[in-house]
Amino acid sequence: MTIQETYKTRAKELLSSGRVKMVVGYKAGSTPDRRRPHFIRTPEEADRLILDSACIANLSGYLITEGLLSDEKSVGIFLKPDGVRSLNILAAESQLNIEQIVVLGFDVNNNEITALKGEKAEDFSTLIESLKEHVPQTPGNPLLERIEAMNAKERFAFWEAEFSRCIKCYACRQACPMCYCRRCIVDCNQPQWVNTSSHTLGNFEWNIVRAFHLSGRCVGCGNCDRACPVNIPLRLINAKMAHEVLGAFDHFAGMSQTQEPVLASFKKDDSETFIL
Amino acid sequence: MTRILLRDKLDNCVARWRKAGLTVIGPVKKETFSSYAAVENAAELDLSMIMPDRSIKGLFFPQTEPMLHYTIKKQALDIKDFTPPPEKRIIFGARPCDASGMAIDDPLFGWDYKDNFWFQRRNETVIVTIACTKADDFCMCTSLKLAPDSTKGSDVMLRPLQNNRGWLVEELTDRGRDAFNEIADLLQDGSEPEASIAVVPEKFDxxxxxxxxxxxxxxxxxxxxxxxxxxxxxxxxxxxxxxxxxxxxxxxxxxxxxxxxxxxxxxxxxxxxxxxxxxxxxxxxxxxxxxxxxxxxxxxxxxxxxxxxxxxxxxxxxxxxxxxxxxxxxxxxxxxx
Structure with missing residues (x-):
């Protein structure tokens, strides 16, 4: 049986047994290479489920849809390891009760899809541990390497050019499972703390605010990058911040549901001595 | 008499329009992103893409623009109005859907209040549209009762000739005629077989x-x-x-x-x-x-x-x-x- 068929059966079982009220997965999109989120509430709806190497979007953000989990019923969700990590962060930041989530785990590497064993977020902790151990020392991304080799002035010019395309549609924010604030700082308008204009300053303000808010929280799923309609390589900013946070605080985002947020916690051996 | 603009004359046209003080704008493809942008020569234009990622809307209605500058003093309020600096422009190679979009928005911007920001730019801009010879799965102009060769919103419509040789020129407005009179000697009288227009299936009723x-x-x-x-x-x-x-x-x-x-x-x-x-x-x-x-x-x-x-x-x-x-x-x- 293919992975897709195995998981289809699993989704049907979860729904027909009443174990979950909904399974969030993928279905066919408007073109052969597209997949779109699929909210499955009946075993029959599971027939349209698709699971293949094109299923790369991190769906965990849908779990905090207003009211979805408030009836305390469980929800199943298809997640890759990055999705499990963001689920852990959502739990660690008290955004959901992780006991309500049944994970249907899978991974996609080099266009190959594999099933992952487990159904609770914690079942994937060994896998996530090993991801942390195997974080590459070098960026492994030609563009990121090019940026790393730049001096501060060149880097500024690079991002200024990239951000000049930003139209502040906030697709990056809306697609990000970590951007769950009911009212984002840029939407606080009494007073308006951050300019809404998408001119040079406004675009820098927005993208830097977001980079800081995601430091130590981004799991590198790439939702922002793929969502950006003007193709700003947003993932690189967050990848850089994740790298900094790992080096400075040995923090790898989303290790467990009890992991303390790096920028809201303190350890005696933190490298910043000025705090004490 | 119909007239033809041959592709190999396009660079001369761009130069001529620029010399006449027009900013020439057209579809431009950068590494990962495409838009309508100002160009200095025809080589910078990419007329082969289905459409740029961004529409031409921003050229008439920018994503952000200043309207006025205010200073509040004890007894007085100082207001300085901004108006867009005058700029004559020609958009070469607009898509029919983009040009139509501007015509659709005209009544909105001129309804109870006349938006001078919009109309100044509309009046100063010549839209030269090229009919589409190809479309993708997302194109749906025909479902909206428009077509890959709709002239709505355009000042000039160019119909592609076979073998990528150039375009048949159809001037639609005085603005368009003025811009093409500027390059009249670069045009050729006569007619040639046209390339077939893109087929866009109707997607909904x-x-x-x-x-x-x-x-x-x-x-x-x-x-x-x-x-x-x-x-x-x-x-x-x-x-x-x-x-x-x-x-x-x-x-x-x-x-x-x-x-x-x-x-x-x-x-x-x-x-x-x-x-x-x-x-x-x-x-x-x-x-x-x-x-x-x-x-x-x-x-x-x-x-x-x-x-x-x-x-x-x-x-x-x-x-x-x-x-x-x-x-x-x-x-x-x-x-x-």
Whole structure:
């Protein structure tokens, strides 16, 4: 049986047994290479489920849809390891009760899809541990390497050019499972703390605010990058911040549901001595 | 007598227009992104793409622009109006859907208040449209009763000749004629066989959709919740749309002096309709998506007798969660009226 068929059966079982009220997965999109989120509430709806190497979007953000989990019923969700990590962060930041989530785990590497064993977020902790151990020392991304080799002035010019395309549609924010604030700082308008204009300053303000808010929280799923309609390589900013946070605080985002947020916690051996 | 513009003369045309003081703008493809941008020569133009990622809307209605500068003194209020600096422009190689989009928005910007920012730019810009010879899965102009060779909103329509040799010139307005008189000696009299126009299959029955949308009981239909469940509430669709025109005023500065700006805004945002009391009449994403569809195909045509959609398909092409107007209207056209 293919992975897709195995998981289809699993989704049907979860729904027909009443174990979950909904399974969030993928279905066919408007073109052969597209997949779109699929909210499955009946075993029959599971027939349209698709699971293949094109299923790369991190769906965990849908779990905090207003009211979805408030009836305390469980929800199943298809997640890759990055999705499990963001689920852990959502739990660690008290955004959901992780006991309500049944994970249907899978991974996609080099266009190959594999099933992952487990159904609770914690079942994937060994896998996530090993991801942390195997974080590459070098960026492994030609563009990121090019940026790393730049001096501060060149880097500024690079991002200024990239951000000049930003139209502040906030697709990056809306697609990000970590951007769950009911009212984002840029939407606080009494007073308006951050300019809404998408001119040079406004675009820098927005993208830097977001980079800081995601430091130590981004799991590198790439939702922002793929969502950006003007193709700003947003993932690189967050990848850089994740790298900094790992080096400075040995923090790898989303290790467990009890992991303390790096920028809201303190350890005696933190490298910043000025705090004490 | 019909006239022809040969492709190998295009560079001379660009030079001539620039010499006459026009900014020449056209489809430009950068590494990862395409848009309509100013060019210095014809080689910078990419006339082979289906359409640029961004529409031409921003050239007439920029994403942000200053409106006035204010200074508040003890007994006086100083206001200096901004007006866009005069700039004569020619857009070469606009898509018919983009050009139509501008014509669709004209009545809106000139309705109860005449928006000089919009009309100054409209009057100073010549839109030279090239009919489409290819389309992709997201193109839907024909479903909107337009076509890959619609002349709506264009000052000049160019019909591609076979073998990529050039275009048959069809001047539509005085503005267009003036711009092409500038290059009259670079044109050639006569006619040549035209390339075939793109085939864009109709994707939905617009009339059936409009009938359904106009029925007041459908406003509360559960359909809206179902169709918009995966909408993440970004403004990618509205900001890429050639006809979406909503904006917001923002004062940037302090209590005593600053700049009032006009910025793009979107009905997808929760903040769009948020009242100062905290009450939001469009509290859910489904209510916001319904508004977008109702506005385009019910309210706007009710007021201006034209749909606020030119069928470019950017909303679907670039939606992060693969939604869009096409899917919604396809779904509506299968519902019982």
């Amino acid at each position: 617009l009339d059936a959709c409009v009938t359904w949308l106009q029925k007041t009981e459908n406003f509360e239909s559960t359909f809206w919740k179902e169709i918009s469940m995966r909408c993440i509430g970004c403004a990618s669709c509205t900001f890429l749309c050639p006809t979406c025109h909503c904006f917001d005023f923002q004062d940037e500065g302090d209590t005593y002096s600053g700049i009032r700006r006009k910025n793009w805004d979107s009905c997808s945002f929760a903040l769009f309709t948020m009242h100062t009391s905290g009450h939001n009449p469009r509290a859910t994403q489904s209510a916001r998506w319904r508004q977008r569809i109702m506005h385009k195909f019910n309210y706007f045509p009710g007021k201006f007798n034209v749909n606020s959609c030119s069928g470019c398909g950017r909303c679907s092409r670039q939606c992060p969660v693969d939604m869009g107007i096409t899917e919604t209207l396809q779904a509506i056209s299968t519902l019982q009226p």
